[in-house]
Amino acid sequence: MDKVWSFSTDEDGKIAALSKDLELSEIIAALLINRGINNLEDAKMFFNPVEDQFHDPFLLADMDKAVEIILSHVERNTHILIYGDYDVDGTTAASILYLALLELGARVTYYIPRRDEGYGLSSKGIDSARQVGIGLVITCDCGITSHEEIDLAKSFGMGVIVTDHHEVTDTLPNADAVVNPKRPNSSYPFKFLSGAGVALKVIQALRKHAMSDNWYATEYYDLAAFGTAADIVPMTGENRVIVSLGLPVIFKRRRIGLKALLDSSGFSKDKITLMDVVFNLAPRINAVGRIGEAREAVELFTTNDPERAKQLANKFDQMNKERRAIDQKTYIEAEQQLLARYDPDQPCGAVLYADGWHQGVIGIVASRLTEKYYRPTVMISLDGDIGKGSGRSIPGFNLHAVLKECSDLLIGFGGHEQAGGLTIKRSNLQDFVDKFDDVVTSKLTADLMTKKIKVEAILNFSDINRKLLKIIERLEPYGPENARPVFVSKGALPAGEATIVGENHLKLKFEQKNRTIDAIGFNMAEQLTNVLNPPVGGMDIAYELEENSWNGNKYIQIILKDLK
Incomplete structure (x- = not known):
C-alpha cells in the first residue's frame, strides 16, 4: 500500500518565531511546534517532566x-x-x-x-x-x-x-x-x-x-x-x-x-x-x-x-513463547478468511470469526491484520452459543462509536476509539457482521484508508549530527501524540551493497553530498529492487534517526519508513 507523506508547514510563521525567540534551529523549533510547544515555559515543562x-x-x-x-x-x-x-x-x-x-x-x-x-x-x-x-x-x-x-x-x-x-x-x-x-x-x-x-x-x-x-x-x-x-x-x-x-x-x-x-x-x-x-x-x-x-x-x-x-x-517467558505460536496459527487462519470474504482494495471493515480461536490472542492478531490491511478489524472466538471478540481500528476511525451503533446485537461491549471488546450471541453473529460492515463502509473514507507518514522536517545529511540526536532523545518517551520524529532527505543515493538481513529487513547505506549514513528498513525487503535501480537524481527517503552500536562503536543510523 502506497503511503502519503504529510509535511509540516510554517504558514503562520510560528516555527520561525520560536526559532528566533529561543535561539534554536528551525528544525528543533519545528519539533516543538508540532507538539504544541509555543514558548519557553512550555518547552521547559516538556523537556523536564517533574512532579509539580x-x-x-x-x-x-x-x-x-x-x-x-x-x-x-x-x-x-x-x-x-x-x-x-x-x-x-x-x-x-x-x-x-x-x-x-x-x-x-x-x-x-x-x-x-x-x-x-x-x-x-x-x-x-x-x-x-x-x-x-x-x-x-x-x-x-x-x-x-x-x-x-x-x-x-x-x-x-x-x-x-x-x-x-x-x-x-x-x-x-x-x-x-x-x-x-x-x-x-x-x-x-x-x-x-x-x-x-x-x-x-x-x-x-x-x-x-x-x-x-x-x-x-x-x-x-x-x-x-x-x-x-x-x-x-x-x-x-x-x-x-x-x-x-x-x-x-x-x-x-x-x-x-x-x-x-x-x-x-x-x-x-x-x-x-x-x-x-x-x-x-x-x-x-x-x-x-x-x-x-x-x-x-x-x-x-x-x-x-x-x-x-x-x-x-x-x-511468563515460557508462556510468551507459547503465545507466539498460537498467534501465528490464528493469524494464518484469520488472514485466509479475510482474503476470502473481503476485497483488500475496497474501503470496508472486517469481522472474522471461528470456533476455537484462543480468546487470549485474537486482539493481537486483529491488531496485526488492521496494520497490514489497514481497516477496522474485529475477531470473534465462538464457544457454544456465545462469541467473545476483540477489535482494532485505524487512526482517525472511532471503533467504539461503531460498536455502539451495533449494540442492539451485542450482549455487551467496551473500549476506546482504537480498540474494543464485545460479547455476542451466536444467533446474532451474521446480523452483526452485516451491520458492522454497513456502518463502517458508511463512515470510512478513502483518506482514512490511506496510510500517512507525518514528516516533521526536511533534512540534508549535513544537518544530522549528535547534537540533533541528543535533542531528539529528549523528546522521549515516545508514544501516541508524541511519535518519534520522521524526517525526509531528498536526492539520496544508495551507496555500497544493499542486502537482506534477518527474514526481510533491508540494510544499506545512503549518500548525499559526500556524506554517507548507514540505514536499515525493517520489513522492507520488497524495496531491494528499487534501491538497486535508483533514479538518476537519487531517492527521497523518509526515516527516523537513532544511535546504534556495534563492537563498542556508536554511530548514527537511519531507520527507513518509506522511500520514493
Missing part, C-alpha cells in the same frame, strides 16, 4: 467520595476486594491499589478474572466476593460499563468504587463512587490517564487527604509507568510525567518482581525506554493474562520473595 506537573487528584469527580469510602472501610476492618482487568494496565493498577491499601492496614485481597470470564466485572467474580464476605469492591481498569454486575454487588450489600479510564456509555453505573477522567462534563485537566494512572491518582488523593509529605506516591511510579506504557495511551500531560519518572525506577530494579522480569528477558541496555516495555516486557505479562492466570501477574508485581519472582518471570 501532577494535577490535584481531587479535581477528579467523585475522588472525595472514593477517599472517604475507602478510609471508612479500612477503619471498620471491612474485607476489601481489588477487582482488576487481566492485561498489563489492569494488573499494575490492581497491584498499586493492593499494596497501598495494605500499607494503610486494610484487610484487602485482589481478584483478576480469567479471560474466558470476559472483560470487566463478571457475575462469577461478584459471587465469589460474596462467598468470602467482601464488603467493598474497588475496580481498576474496568467497571465503567458493568452496570448489571455492580447492581448485583450492591444487592449483596457491598459497596462499590469504580476506577477506570475507558469510554463512558450513556449512563454511569450505580456505584458509590466513579473515578474516571472521561466522565461526561469532567473538569479534570487531563482525560487520557491509563488504568494504572487512575490508580496512582487514587493513592495520591489518599496521601493528600492524610497531608503526607509524599502525596505523589513515588514508590508506585514504576508500576504506574509500566501500565501506562503498555496501554498505548497518549504520551502527553500526566502520562508523560508518569512514564518519564517511572522508567528510571524500573531500570534500577528496586521492585523484586520487575527485577526478575528484566532478568528473564535478558535486558542489558544502559537505559530503558517505553518501547522496551511495550515490545519486550509487557508481552510477557500479557501472555499470562492471555493463556494463563493473570492473578499471577499481580503476585509477581507484589511479591517480596526473590525466588518466587524468578519462578514466575521464567514461567
